[in-house]
Amino acid sequence: MNELSIHYKTPKMQQMVALVAGYYFLAGTLGLAVYFALKNQIDILFYLTILGLILAAVLICVFSFWQPKPLLVINNDVISLHFTDQKLNGDVEWENIKQINIGISYLKIQTITDKIYAIDLNDLKYNDLKAVKSKIVEMCEMKKIHYEND
Secondary structure, eight states: OOOEEEOOOOOHHHHHHHHHHHHHHHHHHHHHHHHHHHTTOOSHHHHHHHHHHHHHHHHHHHTTTOOOOOSEEEOSSEEEEOOTTOSOOSEEEGGGEEEEEEOSSEEEEEETTOOEEEEEOTTSOHHHHHHHHHHHHHHHHHHTOEEEEO
8 A cells, every 4th residue: 555645845946945045145144254254354244144144054954954744644554643732643553543533624543452542633734634534444444443434
């Protein structure tokens, strides 16, 4: 079975534009900082270029390294969740799931140890919500896990 991954991050074109602007800003402020340092002109303009260096570095990091994790990944082994402000934030293995209740915009997962996790899916777009529900039903039928609609 193929994996379903719901990942909301910045589109590639916007990432590329932001990274080009960030590197340009970084190069410009770095040049100015070196120029002011060599002239031994330590005044407000020097400190503003240092602030510009920091802002450029943050811009580059935000659009390259600090992109968010996938919100939801469903594969043959686990359901991996990374929603904010929810009780369950991590992985649930399919072999530990006893039953799944599928609601309009939520899932209730009951494990073998009778823990019930309520997962709110309101953060997902409608098409992604449909894909998640159909993938859950498909995996439940394949793994012979009881599921029902709420």
